[in-house]
Amino acid sequence: MxxxxxxxxxxxxxxxxxxxxxxxxxxxxxxxxxxxxxxxxxxxxxxxxxxxxxxxxxxxxxxxxxxxxxxxxxxxxxxxxxxxxxxxxxxxxxxxxxxxxxxxxxxxxxxxxxxxxxxxxxxxxxxxxxxxxxxxxxxxxxxxxxxxxxxxxxxxxxxxxxxxxxxxxxxxxxxxxxxxxxxxxxxxxxxxxxxxxxxxxxxxxxxxxxxxxxTLVRAVSPHPAADVASAGRGEPLRSPASTDHKYSRGTVGIHAGSDQFPGAAQLSVGAAVATGVGMVTLVAPETVRAHVVAAWPETLGVEPDQQGRQARTGATVLGPGLGNDPQRLNEAQAALEQCLDDGSPCVLDASGLQLIRHQLHQRGGLGHNVLITPHLGEARRIAGDLRDQVLGRMLATDGPKSDPVEAARRLSGSLDCFVLLKGATTVIAAPDAEVLLHRAQTHGRPGVPGLATAGTGDVLCGILGALAATQQGSWLDVAAHAVHRHTQAAAGLDPRAEASFGASALIRALSPSAVAP
Ligand SMILES: NC(=O)C1=CN([C@@H]2O[C@H](COP(=O)(O)OP(=O)(O)OC[C@H]3O[C@@H](n4cnc5c(N)ncnc54)[C@H](OP(=O)(O)O)[C@@H]3O)[C@@H](O)[C@H]2O)[C@@H](O)CC1
Ligand SMILES: Nc1ncnc2c1ncn2[C@@H]1O[C@H](COP(=O)(O)OP(=O)(O)O)[C@@H](O)[C@H]1O
Known part of the structure; x- marks a missing residue:
């Protein structure tokens, strides 16, 4: 074990x-x-x-x-x-x-x-x-x-x-x-x-x-083949030092939620809190903040136009539930540029993935501090933006050229950033062509189908943000831990793979002592 x-x-x-x-x-x-x-x-x-x-x-x-x-x-x-x-x-x-x-x-x-x-x-x-x-x-x-x-x-x-x-x-x-x-x-x-x-x-x-x-491709275990002699160990997670204070432990800033999708902010923030982090800042309009702070009072709410005046956070999550509101996307754009300038870890998810196109025009790529977290459909849209038909074919679910491992690797190379391609097997690709595969499984058997429910991606974003803020490893290690925690929480909630839970239950499963929303 x-x-x-x-x-x-x-x-x-x-x-x-x-x-x-x-x-x-x-x-x-x-x-x-x-x-x-x-x-x-x-x-x-x-x-x-x-x-x-x-x-x-x-x-x-x-x-x-x-x-x-x-x-x-x-x-x-x-x-x-x-x-x-x-x-x-x-x-x-x-x-x-x-x-x-x-x-x-x-x-x-x-x-x-x-x-x-x-x-x-x-x-x-x-x-x-x-x-x-x-x-x-x-x-x-x-x-x-x-x-x-x-x-x-x-x-x-x-x-x-x-x-x-x-x-x-x-x-x-x-x-x-x-x-x-x-x-x-x-x-x-x-x-x-x-x-x-x-x-x-x-x-x-x-x-x-x-x-x-x-080999540049490795599987994130535990699974029954963990007795393979050549198994290596990933970077362990760092626990907070007894002398840490909230800032030194690590802080995460989350740009999430809109009037249309306030729940996404609640899920990302809740997951970050339950994962454990020095401080969670939510950048969102008043209506969303009120909602989230009522559920997670430890959250620091920030008005979007005040974000520049706040102390910088250690890691940033951009995207869950932002919708297509141009103003919210502009604010996220400004936050992304700041991350690209200072090199701090940044997760782009959901609507945040729309920011990629602009960055490609401006800079030609994103950078190794950025992790993008598309599901297959979002990755196909990015392939369209890149006008990369080969990539599009690799991302087809069952076409003759379907190849999710090579697709994630190619996307990572084209955007010069880390890629986490979500699915029943999640593929994490690094710009240097290293790949980690994480197959969701329960008791060694493939399948944690309960994760196929709206909002579980928002939860993953919160975990990613909290771990990026508190850990020093590369995105490859941090993302592997995040996906593993996410899946373990789901498998623990649903040991018989009956798919009978919602995304907010995952937060409680991450840390049963976190305050329930
Ligand atoms: N090398 C070693 O010593 C060791 C190898 N090991 C083992 O060998 C396996 C690889 O063996 P392999 O190279 O003989 O190939 P293999 O998978 O049996 O396939 C060839 C046969 O499949 C057939 N076939 C092809 N396409 C087909 C299709 N579409 N639909 C149907 N049939 C199709 C093809 O027939 P043909 O078309 O040529 O008539 C041919 O007869 C490997 O997976 C491992 O188990 C281990 O024992 C360790 C030592
Ligand atoms: N069948 C499945 N088995 C295991 N994990 C899954 C399955 N379907 C989805 N997931 C996981 O659930 C999450 C869904 O994320 P996403 O599609 O972004 O959801 P949302 O945007 O609604 O929050 C991802 O982490 C994905 O890997």
Missing amino acids: TRDDELRLLPVYRGEQIREAEAPLIEAGRGAELMRRAAYGLADCVAKILQRRGRVYGATVTAMVGSGNNGADALYALSFLRRRGAAVRAVLVRGCAHQASLAAFQRAGGRVVESVPEPTEVLIDAVVGTGFSGDYQRPQTPGLEAALSTATVVACDLPSGVDADTGQAGDGVISAEHTVTFGGIKQGLLAGAGSHLSGQLHTADIGLGPHLPK
């Missing part, structure tokens, strides 16, 4: 990087050893699932086996399971299979079948792994659909038909409850559709460690 203020960072690879790492070992004649280790890892995971369901001896395990090495891993895994007394079956989806593994499977007592037998307790999906290309059609094997409603599905390396790099997947891909991935976590298991199709992730160490390249 990690401490709350500490994050595990796990390396994440593209399929090609794993293949390159395997190549010297295969050339040295160690391909069979890699495969045995992969198969052992898969069999071990399946055996644990069977033990939880009852017992391994006598259980039925069926694999959908393709003609490449991915299918071979499954055939060897079935041979291991046969030795522990399981009844093992293989459907040869392409009519043929890797010869040595098929021979071993049959020697062990496994049976090749034409349909998925009933009952099948665990179904292994091993049609295609990193060798996948083109379109994927789900096998039309008799009994498969029936088995999918009762069996636990375990994907071998990655669900068949998921792109190992982008996570893109067609309709036919079978959703796995578990994926046992070999050598290192593939990007496609955490991005795009792959992030929810892959289920709970397990990493089998097949000895590639010294051959794996340094």
Whole structure:
């Protein structure tokens, strides 16, 4: 287990990087050893699932086996399971299979079948792994659909038909409850559709460690693969010193809310207060301030035209609920320019993202003190402003070029700022091409769907502002902690992922002792 203020960072690879790492070992004649280790890892995971369901001896395990090495891993895994007394079956989806593994499977007592037998307790999906290309059609094997409603599905390396790099997947891909991935976590298991199709992730160490390249992409954990030997630790959060006063602890200024959207200010301010910060200043019109200060009396309210006379805050949040009021946007523009001049951390969210276009004209980019936090739709609008069609295609939800990881990286490079692309997996990209992926999950399983509700982005802004004001790390570390806290609070509120809470409940979950609005 990690401490709350500490994050595990796990390396994440593209399929090609794993293949390159395997190549010297295969050339040295160690391909069979890699495969045995992969198969052992898969069999071990399946055996644990069977033990939880009852017992391994006598259980039925069926694999959908393709003609490449991915299918071979499954055939060897079935041979291991046969030795522990399981009844093992293989459907040869392409009519043929890797010869040595098929021979071993049959020697062990496994049976090749034409349909998925009933009952099948665990179904292994091993049609295609990193060798996948083109379109994927789900096998039309008799009994498969029936088995999918009762069996636990375990994907071998990655669900068949998921792109190992982008996570893109067609309709036919079978959703796995578990994926046992070999050598290192593939990007496609955490991005795009792959992030929810892959289920709970397990990493089998097949000895590639010294051959794996340094990767610029890492996953923010905890998740069950946190036992990966190469896991690193993120910067821990700094607690306030006993000698701190409110100014030295860190102050955040939030430009949020309008007559149309006063609630956004309340959510951002409340989240900043609950996260913990020396002082929260809200820059907003009187009607909004009255509303927010009634809920959070510790807030310092400032009239927008007085903002220049206030002491500067350590971090600034610009955007939640500002709407399209030109005056409010001009005020936010002035605050942004001040941040760009003094280099203090600044978050641009929601309406604040409209300020980007002007800055591009003026300065050609934003700067490394700025973090923008678009969701996919907002990122597509920015791609339009940039007239970047390639980026637009990468940001399509399910188009052939959809690639959220590369999209966030490209946006970060174009704007010369940090990018936090929100979604079920949040992608945090730095201008130097480093990327952190945070898959929202509950007990290791993908999905905190309760976050899909209006106002949770405003809460995230408040957390980001408070952490930026009180921490010294780079935006990459601060944003990872913020997204993690946000998701943990939601998962804690909603352990069964029933999506039954509103954004204001998240604030109380961040700090139960914060005054309830
Ligand atoms: N290298 C190693 O030693 C190690 C590799 N390891 C394992 O190997 C996996 C990679 O194995 P791989 O390279 O054999 O590719 P793989 O994923 O089995 O796919 C090739 C097969 O898929 C088929 N196919 C392709 N596209 C398709 C489609 N659209 N729809 C349907 N089928 C399609 C293609 O058929 P074809 O089109 O050529 O007839 C071919 O038969 C990797 O994920 C890991 O599990 C581990 O054991 C560690 C050691
Ligand atoms: N299905 C989901 N699973 C996990 N997190 C989600 C999901 N949908 C949305 N989120 C998270 O919820 C937040 C929503 O932010 P945003 O769309 O800006 O909301 P709003 O503008 O209404 O406050 C983001 O942090 C996003 O990552």
